[in-house]
Amino acid sequence: MPSYRSGSSSPTRRVATAAGMLLSVLALVVTLPGTASAAPGEDRGPVKRGDAWMGMSVERHEGGKPQEEPPPSLAASVEGVDVSGHQGNVDWNALWNSGVRWAYVKGTEGTYYQNDYFTQQYNGSYNVGMIRGAYHFANPKDSSGAAQANFFVDHGGGWSKDGKTLPGVLDIEYNPYDGNDCYDMSAGAMVNWIRDFTNTYKARTGRDAVIYTTTNWWATCTGNDGSFGATNPLWVARYASGPGALPNGWGFYTFWQYTSTGPIVGDHNVFNGAYDRLQALANG
Structure with a gap:
């Protein structure tokens, strides 16, 4: 049998140690920021492209306590949810x-x-009787507003007057990837990008896209532009007991995302009006 110097390990022990080190390295790889999908409500640092979801950065940038249920003052409202690939197959x-x-x-x-x-x-929500729509997470650093609007319409973001399909949403919020919150764009360039998207979406579908954003992001990244309120419905995100001050140009909100910790799926919202008004929005 081979002899070993004092302090040396046996072949079995060396194999076990190497295996343990390999498992540690693998565990580190899967948990490195950007290598795995972060679940909604969690902050694991940078995420990989495609993993973003509506409202992912609201709490981190603006604080606020997500509401457990709709504020009692919203009697004439309709409850809704927003989902992404993170939720998988939804019940x-x-x-x-x-x-x-x-x-x-x-x-x-x-x-x-x-x-x-x-x-x-998209089909599952429709099949149980819900009025549903699609949203596009904007990444202005990737391509033009027109290119992204066309990509959105070509891959599920269209509209039909069937009474059950809502107009598409442009989700424009804090940059979850590299660079600054405004995607390294000036306020004027950002306004032009948003207009490029909304104009193209209107030309393709006949509907004005809903704009999802926060009041703070809008003020910071568009220079508090007020030119979209007359045409594009507002979906405001604020995790508090009320929607608060709205972005410039809008006198009222159409949707309000009030929590990321709701039941069954995290992101819950209210439509600002009775059910027949929601139907009217779907019908155009």
């Missing part, structure tokens, strides 16, 4: 039974990502 029957009547589903991001669960989420 739409459970959401319907809980009182949810509308849903928005992430369809695309930039010109490089399509939601793998889009069909189950």
Whole structure:
């Protein structure tokens, strides 16, 4: 048998040690920022392109405490949810039974990502009776507004006058990737990008896209531009007991994302009006 100097390890022990080191390295790789999808409500640092979701950066940038349920003052409102690929196959029957009547589903991001669960989420919500629509997570650093609007419409973001399809949403919020919150764009360039998107979407679908944003991001990154309020419905994000001050140009909100910790799926919202007004929005 071979002899070993004092302090040396046996072949079995060396193999076990090497295996342990390999497992540690693998564990580190899967948890490095940007190598795994972060779940909604969690902050794991930078995420990889395509992993962004509506409202992912609201708490980190603006604070606020997500509400556990709709504020009691919103009597004439309709409960809704927004979902992305992070939710996987959604239990739409459970959401319907809980009182949810509308849903928005992430369809695309930039010109490089399509939601793998889009069909189950988009058709599933429709099949249980919900009014539903699709949203696009904007990445202005990737490509032009027109290019992203066309990509969105071509991959689930269209509209049809069937009474059950809401106009598409432009989700424009804090940059979750590299650079600054405004995607390294000036206020004027950002306004032009948003207009490029909304004009193209209107030309393709006949509908004005809903704009999802926060009041702070809008003021910071568009220079508090007030030119979209007359045409594009507002979806404001604020995790508090009320929607607060609205972005410049809008006198009222159409949707309000009030929490990221709701039941069944995290992101819950209210439509500002009765159900027949939600139907009217769907019908155009």
